[in-house]
Every structure is written in structure tokens, then in C-alpha cells.
Amino acid sequence: MPGQFRDIETRADCEQLVRAFYGRALEDPMIGWIFVDVAKLDLEAHVPTITSFWETILLGSQSYSGGAFRPHALLHARVGLRAGHFERWLALWQTTVDELFAGPRAELAKAHAVRVAHAFHGRLQTMPSPHDARPGAGGLVVTRHGPWPDSGE
């Protein structure tokens, strides 16, 4: 397979990685629905942004202007992003990187994704999501069984 032992060198390489990742992610049974049904991701609009994100991290281009957390906070408020979603995202990313590239930048691509995923998940845990929005859906429910000890019943 050509390219298998080549590292990430150019913006075109970053874009190839991003497109291959979304090819998987959009069809994934665990997280695909978040991109397709909830975010209704416009892939052609999104690919240049996310390519710039990786180009900035891996190649030092400074083509990404930041603010990556915000869309995830908005998503979390709608669907509740869980640890399992991030683990799945990371598994797909790692598989895609390893399938296409090898070398220090490929390793950095995997390592930085882990850091960002953990940081995002940690920040989201302090924010409300639909999972905890319903009263009585979680937490302790107090029920009374039988007479109160001092009721004399």
C-alpha cells in the first residue's frame, strides 16, 4: 500500500487523513448519527477547517484560529456527549492514522487527539446535558415502605 510508511508532510496529507476519518465516522453505528442527524454536518464546509486544525498542530501552519471546544459544548447540550463517544472517536482516529501514515507526526496526531478528547470530555462533564435535564431521571429517589417508626401505626 503506497504511503503506508510515510509520515504526514503536507496540508494535502492532513486533508487525506481528515477525509478518511470522516468516511468512517459518518457511517459509525456509535457516533455517526451525531454528525449526520444532529449536527447535519456539511462535510465540504467542515473539511478545510478541520484540516487547518491538524495542519496547525502537526505542521505548525497557524492556519486554524482556535475555538474548537465551542461546537462540542453546543452538541453536548443537545445530545449529551459521553466518555464512550470520545473513546469511539479516538479509536476511529487512531485506526485511520495508522492505516495511512507512520512516523513522529502520525504519533503526534494520535497523542494530541487523546489530549483534546480528554480535555473536552472533562470540560463537558461540568455542563448540563439532556441526560440530567429530566427531574427524577437520575439521583436518589426516597420512597416510604411501611409505617414510620414513631407514627404509632
Ligand code: HEM
Ligand atoms: C506542537 C505543539 C502543539 C500545538 C501546535 C498545539 C495546538 C493546539 C491547538 C490548535 C488546539 C486547539 C485550540 C483551540 O481550539 O482553541 C490545541 C488544543 C489542546 N492541546 Fe495542543 N498543541 C500542541 C501541544 C500540546 C501539548 C504538548 C499538550 C499537552 C501536553 C497539548 C494539549 C492540548 C489540550 C489539552 C487541548 C484542548 C484544550 C481545550 O480544552 O480546549 N497540546 N492544541
Ligand code: HEM
Ligand atoms: C464524541 C466526539 C466528537 C464528536 C461527536 C464531534 C463532532 C463535531 C461536530 C458535529 C462538529 C461541528 C461541525 C460543524 O457543524 O461545523 C465538530 C467540530 C470540530 N471538532 Fe469535533 N467531535 C468530537 C471530538 C473531537 C475531537 C476529539 C477533536 C480533536 C482532536 C475534535 C475536533 C474538532 C474541530 C477542530 C472542530 C472544528 C471547530 C471549528 O469550527 O473551529 N472533535 N466536531
